[in-house]
Amino acid sequence: MDFNLSEEQIIFKDSVRNLAERHLKENNLKRAHDPNFPKDVARLFAKNGLMGIPIPENDGGQGGKLMDAVIAIEQVALVCPRSADVIQSGSFGPLRTFAEYASSFQKEKYLTKLLNGEIVIALGMTEPNAGSAVTDLTTKATPDGDGFRVSGSKIFTSNSPDADIFLVYVRYGEGINGIGSVLMDRSMAGFSLGKPSKYTNGEEWCALYFDNVYIPKENILLGPGGFKKQIAGFNAERIGNTARSLAVGEFAYNLAREHALTREQFGRPICEFQGIQWKFADMKIQIDAGRLLLYRAAINADKGFPSSKETSIAKAFCNKAGFDICNEAMQVMGGMGYSQESLVEYCFRKSRGWQIAGGSMEMMKNRIAEDVFERRFSQRPPKI
Numbered sequence: 166m167d168f169n170l171s172e173e174q175i176i177f178k179d180s181v182r183n184l185a186e187r188h189l190k191e192n193n194l195k196r197a198h199d200p201n202f203p204k205d206v207a208r209l210f211a212k213n214g215l216m217g218i219p220i221p222e223n224d225g226g227q228g229g230k231l232m233d234a235v236i237a238i239e240q241v242a243l244v245c246p247r248s249a250d251v252i253q254s255g256s257f258g259p260l261r262t263f264a265e266y267a268s269s270f271q272k273e274k275y276l277t278k279l280l281n282g283e284i285v286i287a288l289g290m291t292e293p294n295a296g297s298a299v300t301d302l303t304t305k306a307t308p309d310g311d312g313f314r315v316s317g318s319k320i321f322t323s324n325s326p327d328a329d330i331f332l333v334y335v336r337y338g339e340g341i342n343g344i345g346s347v348l349m350d351r352s353m354a355g356f357s358l359g360k361p362s363k364y365t366n367g368e369e370w371c372a373l374y375f376d377n378v379y380i381p382k383e384n385i386l387l388g389p390g391g392f393k394k395q396i397a398g399f400n401a402e403r404i405g406n407t408a409r410s411l412a413v414g415e416f417a418y419n420l421a422r423e424h425a426l427t428r429e430q431f432g433r434p435i436c437e438f439q440g441i442q443w444k445f446a447d448m449k450i451q452i453d454a455g456r457l458l459l460y461r462a463a464i465n466a467d468k469g470f471p472s473s474k475e476t477s478i479a480k481a482f483c484n485k486a487g488f489d490i491c492n493e494a495m496q497v498m499g500g501m502g503y504s505q506e507s508l509v510e511y512c513f514r515k516s517r518g519w520q521i522a523g524g525s526m527e528m529m530k531n532r533i534a535e536d537v538f539e540r541r542f543s544q545r546p547p548k549i
């Protein structure tokens with residue numbers, strides 16, 4: 166067993182870091198406080214082969230592995246935490262699921278533009294009454310001629326104020342097997358967005374409203390029975406979420422380390438206090454342990470989607486570790502850590518969200534428990 170990156174991976178890692186240092190470091194604070202999706206960063210990444218990292222070359226991607234995308238998202242996050250969302254969007258998020266299942270027509274229509282950073286895709290999965298219980302979704306697709314009419318609504322769609330197309334989970338019929346997904350253009354008649362709301366991390370999301378939106382058959386991504394495939398794709402999204410949790414934690418840790426080396430109180434650098442040293446020891450243990458779990462899930466996925474078991478373990482651990490590290494880094498930096506002059510408070514707010522998004526930590530633990538006991542535990546009330 167080899168715990169080191171290969172020579173090729175080290176070269177890739179250094180090149181991404183270099184690009185991030187040259188182009189993204191300078192405005193990292195400003196970018197973190199901008200609620201809009203950084204489209205300029207998407208174009209920069211497109212020019213430098215950092216969009217569609219695990220997507221096959223004949224589809225316009227880079228033909229890499231999930232692990233390459235993890236390396237990229239980490240290296241970007243360690244320089245500019247907000248820009249790591251663009252690697253998420255280009256290699257892990259709905260784009261990844263879309264690229265896996267899209268027809269040639271759909272790829273031709275949308276994929277090139279997505280990979281060039283010209284347009285943005287968002288995921289409409291969560292509904293007001295279907296959060297963790299996502300299979301309770303009620304957004305309905307009713308047959309109409311060759312296509313479908315979609316009615317319903319979604320909430321918490323990240324990047325929705327800036328997105329051009331939406332991968333929308335819909336219900337064609339009853340039960341889990343009735344679920345699939347469609348691609349909705351922002352301009353489609355009957356599709357509207359609500360007023361932007363803000364997450365704690367400062368990003369905006371809008372409610373999506375579908376009033377009898379006509380979806381031509383060309384825009385159906387997955388028909389009835391597509392739910393399992395969608396969730397398999399969503400496990401890749403979870404890896405991006407896991408990687409960013411840990412990386413923004415490490416970003417905060419690095420800032421706090423520098424602070425502890427230079428900030429003096431009582432006539433000595435604060436890193437000389439044992440109370441501070443032990444915080445760093447604990448943070449470092451979490452970073453290293455989290456990285457092993459993250460890399461295991463990513464490497465075992467090779468070119469496909471990661472297993473839900475390894476993804477759940479990595480996500481549950483790194484979501485907590487990332488947030489705890491940001492919290493401790495803030496403590497080490499005192500008032501400056503709590504202030505918006507420092508990116509530590511941004512990382513703290515940002516990492517908090519991933520404990521909820523993408524399948525909450527509790528839902529990840531439910532999945533892990535099923536593996537532990539080798540049986541399924543229904544979360545629904547018993548039928549009488």
Ligand SMILES: Cc1cc2nc3c(=O)[nH]c(=O)nc-3n(C[C@H](O)[C@H](O)[C@H](O)COP(=O)(O)OP(=O)(O)OC[C@H]3O[C@@H](n4cnc5c(N)ncnc54)[C@H](O)[C@@H]3O)c2cc1C
Pocket residue numbers: 287288289290291292295296297298320321322323324364518519521522523524525526527528531544
């Ligand atoms: C930053 C952020 C970005 C997001 N981006 C998107 C996006 O792009 N697209 C999208 O569709 N959605 C998105 N979401 C929504 C996200 O997927 C949901 O918030 C999440 O699935 C939880 O659903 P909920 O908020 O309705 O909470 P609920 O499901 O109502 O859960 C409330 C609490 O109860 C717990 N809980 C629920 N069921 C169980 C159970 N069986 N066992 C133990 N505990 C349980 C949960 O863990 C949680 O703590 C985003 C959310 C956030 C915070």
